[in-house]
Amino acid sequence: xxxxxxxxxxxxxxxxxxxxxxxxxxxxxxxxxxxxxxxxxxxxxxxxxxxxxxxxxxxxxxxxxxxxxxxxxxxxxxxxxxxxxxxxxxxxxxxxxxxxxxxxxxxxxxxxxxxx
Amino acid sequence: xxxxxxxxxxxxxxxxxxxxxxxxxxxxxxxxxxxxxxxxxxxxxxxxxxxxxxxxxxxxxxxxxxxxxxxxxxxxxxxxxxxxxxxxxxxxxxxxxxxxxxxxxxxxxxxxxxxx
Numbered sequence: 543x544x545x546x547x548x549x550x551x552x553x554x555x556x557x558x559x560x561x562x563x564x565x566x567x568x569x570x571x572x573x574x575x576x577x578x579x580x581x582x583x584x585x586x587x588x589x590x591x592x593x594x595x596x597x598x599x600x601x602x603x604x605x606x607x608x609x610x611x612x613x614x615x616x617x618x619x620x621x622x623x624x625x626x627x628x629x630x631x632x633x634x635x636x637x638x639x640x641x642x643x644x645x646x647x648x649x650x651x652x653x654x655x656x657x658x
Numbered sequence: 659x660x661x662x663x664x665x666x667x668x669x670x671x672x673x674x675x676x677x678x679x680x681x682x683x684x685x686x687x688x689x690x691x692x693x694x695x696x697x698x699x700x701x702x703x704x705x706x707x708x709x710x711x712x713x714x715x716x717x718x719x720x721x722x723x724x725x726x727x728x729x730x731x732x733x734x735x736x737x738x739x740x741x742x743x744x745x746x747x748x749x750x751x752x753x754x755x756x757x758x759x760x761x762x763x764x765x766x767x768x769x770x771x772x773x774x
């Protein structure tokens with residue numbers, strides 16, 4: 543079963559506009575962490591933002607914010623004032639604790655295209 | 659700080675050959691990870707390590723071995739390469755897997771491996 547679902551294979555946004563990238567997750571654990579990473583065409587993975595399952599406020603990092611809706615099990619990434627340099631693949635990921643270990647699961651990604 | 663580095667950046671192997679990918683981090687992180695990334699998929703965890711001298715299997719460990727003899731280094735070995743192991747390999751490290759902000763994984767630039 544899919545643990546992390548990113549339903550948008552590709553998204554287009556006009557420069558300077560805001561865009562929301564969707565992410566839903568599935569876990570029965572009470573303690574988990576949610577992450578978003580950016581992967582530009584150069585290939586590196588860049589950490590953007592983190593949300594803990596017990597955090598009551600939505601995480602924000604500059605132009606990035608995470609719209610965390612725990613009851614819906616969604617963790618959407620909002621990018622405000624899009625820039626051309628935001629064109630990249632975006633991955634949602636979840637860390638959940640397991641007995642004697644842990645597991646990190648990544649979604650399939652959303653490719654964002656920012657238009658001038 | 660160099661962060662997380664990986665060598666080599668690119669490698670071509672013939673089926674049945676062996677090789678070792680090296681990951682090094684200078685952030686004094688306890689946890690290190692090896693992922694593979696295939697087209698249309700997110701990252702999948704191969705093996706991870708929670709500290710020097712310890713390793714554990716991830717989601718897709720078959721065909722790979724790892725070693726963590728020093729805290730700063732995490733080696734991924736392919737004993738007998740197969741075409742199915744053609745992929746981009748990412749190494750990552752983090753302080754821990756719990757605590758706000760502590761779980762964030764920092765990634766290396768990736769190694770492209772082609773197995774013919």
